[in-house]
Amino acid sequence: MSDGKTVKVGIIGAGKIAHVHANFYKNVPFVEVVGVADIVPGKAAEAAKAWGVPAENAFEDYRDLLEKVQMDAVSICTFNQAHRAPTVDALEAGKHILLEKPMAATFEDAQAIMRAWKAAGDRILMVGFQPDFSSEHMAAFDIVRSGTLGDVYYGEAVTCRRWGIPGGTFMKKWSAGAGTLVDTGVYAIHTMLTLMGNPKPVAVSAMTTNVLGKAYKGVGYGWGGAWKAEDLEVEEFASAFVRFENGAVMVLKTSWAVNADSMGVPFVLGTKGGLSLEPLTVYVNQGLGDLNLTSTVKNLEHQSFDTQWIGKMTAFAEAVRDGKPSPIDTEAVFLVNVVMDGVLRSAESGFEARVKASY
Numbered sequence: 001m002s003d004g005k006t007v008k009v010g011i012i013g014a015g016k017i018a019h020v021h022a023n024f025y026k027n028v029p030f031v032e033v034v035g036v037a038d039i040v041p042g043k044a045a046e047a048a049k050a051w052g053v054p055a056e057n058a059f060e061d062y063r064d065l066l067e068k069v070q071m072d073a074v075s076i077c078t079f080n081q082a083h084r085a086p087t088v089d090a091l092e093a094g095k096h097i098l099l100e101k102p103m104a105a106t107f108e109d110a111q112a113i114m115r116a117w118k119a120a121g122d123r124i125l126m127v128g129f130q131p132d133f134s135s136e137h138m139a140a141f142d143i144v145r146s147g148t149l150g151d152v153y154y155g156e157a158v159t160c161r162r163w164g165i166p167g168g169t170f171m172k173k174w175s176a177g178a179g180t181l182v183d184t185g186v187y188a189i190h191t192m193l194t195l196m197g198n199p200k201p202v203a204v205s206a207m208t209t210n211v212l213g214k215a216y217k218g219v220g221y222g223w224g225g226a227w228k229a230e231d232l233e234v235e236e237f238a239s240a241f242v243r244f245e246n247g248a249v250m251v252l253k254t255s256w257a258v259n260a261d262s263m264g265v266p267f268v269l270g271t272k273g274g275l276s277l278e279p280l281t282v283y284v285n286q287g288l289g290d291l292n293l294t295s296t297v298k299n300l301e302h303q304s305f306d307t308q309w310i311g312k313m314t315a316f317a318e319a320v321r322d323g324k325p326s327p328i329d330t331e332a333v334f335l336v337n338v339v340m341d342g343v344l345r346s347a348e349s350g351f352e353a354r355v356k357a358s359y
């Protein structure tokens with residue numbers, strides 16, 4: 001850090017989420033966005049203009065940004081299949097990293113990123129799951145850490161869009177790697193693994209499909225832009241049964257498109273209690289005979305999109321400024337990629353896939 005107080009940040013990838021990063025960094029008074037890179041000619045220059053970054057600090061090649069601009073940290077906002085190279089290079093250049101979810105599109109890329117992070121010593125590698133900064137998730141994580149649930153032996157990781165295929169780079173294997181699993185499912189898996197104490201996955205049995213999107217007639221619209229059925233190369237629905245080393249099990253359900261309004265809420269079961277989200281509810285009866293006690297938490301305030309994002313950007317910047325570890329456990333986030341690797345391999349083969357959390 002140049003003056004010990006200002007955290008200087010560059011942004012790699014100047015697509016949609018990069019603008020969200022730049023916007024929310026403005027809420028952190030000690031952060032300055034000082035450079036940007038995007039492979040599409042003109043895109044970084046346009047973003048630099050919009051963000052008030054000097055024109056000479058906008059590049060097409062992110063390696064120029066890493067070499068020429070003095071920065072403490074970078075936000076990696078490239079599409080999933082382009083997470084690995086800038087993350088590894090930025091870690092090698094000594095930068096702290098705020099990496100957009102998922103850690104990587106493929107298990108091999110996630111392993112390479114983890115090796116680079118280990119080799120980089122005390123550098124922060126934070127994968128940006130902003131729901132971790134919602135008051136509901138923070139309270140749920142606190143309740144689990146307090147031991148209220150006892151030993152957790154089962155969890156359901158759920159995220160459901162009845163109709164929300166995003167289009168654009170999200171639908172293509174070359175850019176996204178996979179579909180709802182790595183886009184929205186990744187949040188559900190990360191949240192549930194955290195609630196379960198981050199057990200090591202050992203086996204996954206899964207199915208995936210894109211039958212509704214493939215039958216869609218006309219033009220759909222989503223976060224990434226317009227799309228047609230023939231554009232869809234990845235799954236719109238995934239379900240899995242995940243076994244962990246400690247004997248616990250997780251069921252996963254995630255969709256961009258499904259003929260249902262809901263596939264249920266995320267929940268965990270423990271030896272002393274259970275907990276469900278949306279809304280946060282705790283179920284206990286241990287020590288009280290057959291008295292079933294149910295508590296719904298009522299005083300949760302900071303749930304909005306904005307407060308989650310401000311929480312994410314602030315937590316990252318403070319960790320960089322104060323020399324602290326990543327606010328989101330990097331080793332735990334790698335386990336999400338271990339699960340996703342099992343889901344994709346099992347769905348492809350039609351059989352259970354063994355997985356190993358090593359890199």
Ligand SMILES: NC(=O)c1ccc[n+]([C@@H]2O[C@H](COP(=O)([O-])OP(=O)(O)OC[C@H]3O[C@@H](n4cnc5c(N)ncnc54)[C@H](O)[C@@H]3O)[C@@H](O)[C@H]2O)c1
Pocket residue numbers: 012013014015016017018037038039040043060062077078079080082086100101102128130168169183
């Ligand atoms: N946290 C969230 O809420 C959230 C929401 C949407 C997307 N995302 C994540 O953000 C990432 C980007 O999503 P998006 O919607 O902005 O996609 P996008 O396609 O709009 O933007 C990606 C950008 O990366 C650029 N790019 C690709 N390879 C590059 C490289 N090697 N060097 C420099 N630039 C490169 C592309 O040209 C493009 O401009 C994805 O990983 C996605 O999962 C997170």
